[in-house]
Amino acid sequence: MVTHFDASLDAISVHHIGNQANNEMYALSKQPLGLNDEILPKLLMKYFLTPFEKSTEVYHLMHPSDLELNTVYHFATEVFDDAEKFHGASEQIAKYLYNVSNHPNIKPGELYVVLFRNVQIEGNELDVLGIFKSENKETYLKVYPDTGGFTVDYEENAININKLDKGVLIFNIEKENGYKVVVIDKNTGGQDAAVYWKDQFLQLKIRNDSFNQTNNTLSIYKNFVTQKLDDEFEMSKADKIDLLNRSMKYFKEKETFDLDEFAGEVIGNQEAIESFKTYKNNYEQEFDSPIHDTFEISGNAVKKQQRVYKSVLKLDKNFHIYIHGDNKLIEKGFDDDKAMNYYKVYFKEEQ
Structure with a gap:
């Protein structure tokens, strides 16, 4: 999604951010870093931009009351409007990051604020604040x-220039929505310390595009099948796996999602269909993330979800049964003599 074949590094400022919870200070550089060497900019470009080449989720900067109150948004806008203010803005960004670095497990480190030209996202070459x-x-x-x-x-x-810990690219497009944003966050310091980069420093919300719609729908359906169905219906694990396989098949074969079509082809049972729609509506209200009844299916989101969709039936520690097709060819029973459950599997030939 993000490419940088024609990109250039226009300006870079480097600062050090300590952890105020541990009584560490910050240190600001007086001017941008000079890049007179021909090799160093190329190494920095690799370090900063290469990790984003596989980014698929696009975010927006946000604020619960007024977007202008998002500190990173404010200074990104200042730089995009007047590149002469770049270094001053980088100092303010560093101070702001220091102020939110107040968990004792947050590691100190160098902060790089970079202005790029001609970085491409979704077909547009744009100025980017990194x-x-x-x-x-x-x-x-x-x-x-x-x-x-x-x-x-x-x-x-x-x-190590092959291991970027934390990074964000803010693209100078969709300003009114909080710009297009992609982010890298290799969590360190535990879960409590991990939220500061995305949630406290950047204040991100995911863009509600086809990727997000596809990803959320598959995630909601998976949770519905694996967690909710047991409350209302008596189903075997093999039947649940079959429902998951059918949903993945639908998303792989269709170009557009249609809720009623999906419910009829994949779920089938009317009571279960109504239960799923209620489950979906509850998610939308809880997370303030509406999911449309029809949307274009994102292949990248399907690939992402396929990694966590399980089609494996685990039987004690002895057997794993991989179910990919017709669940009518597998039957569950109970052997009274052995006092154990069993599965009977039908097939025509071994392969």
């Missing part, structure tokens, strides 16, 4: 040729 934080350091060995052999040295607290 904000990145490096939290994890590594030790590297260096080997130098020496007279008659080699010398080995090392460098501590160095950054």
Whole structure:
């Protein structure tokens, strides 16, 4: 989704962010970083942009009362309107990140604020404000040729350019909605510390596009089958797996989702259909995330959900049965003599 074949790095400022909960301070640079070397900008571009090439979820910056009160949105707008204000804005962004770094498990690190040109998302080449934080350091060995052999040295607290800890790209488009935003967050410091980047610093909401609609519908349906159906219907695990397989088949074969069509072809039972629609409505109200009755199906979202859709029936620790087709070819029973459950599987030939 994000490509950078024609992108360039226009400006970069580097600051250090401590953890105020641990009485650590922040340190601001006085001016943007000079990039006179030809190799360094290429390395930085790889470090900052390559991790986003597989990003599929697009967000918007948000604020519960007024978008202008979102600090990152405010300074991104300032930079997009006047690039001369870039470094000053980077200092304010650094101070704001420091203020929300108030959990003791948040790691200190360098903050990079970068202005890019011609980064592409969804077919548009745009100016982008990038904000990145490096939290994890590594030790590297260096080997130098020496007279008659080699010398080995090392460098501590160095950054691996193939491992971006935290980053966000803010694209100068859809300003009125909070810009298009993609994010990287390799959580460190535990769950309590993990929320500060997306939720406290950036304040993101996911864009309600076809990817999100597809992803949410598949996720809701999976939870409905695996968690809710037991409350109202008596179903075997094999039947549940069959329902999941049928839903995945529907999303793979169709280009457009239609709620009534999906309910009829996949669920079938009228009581279960009404239960699913109620379950879906409850989700929409709880998370304030409406899902349309019809929408274009996103192939990327289907691939993502396929990884967590399970078609495996686990029997104690002895057997796994993979169910991919007709569930009428598998029967469940109980053996009184052995006092154990069993499955009977029908097939025409071994492969």
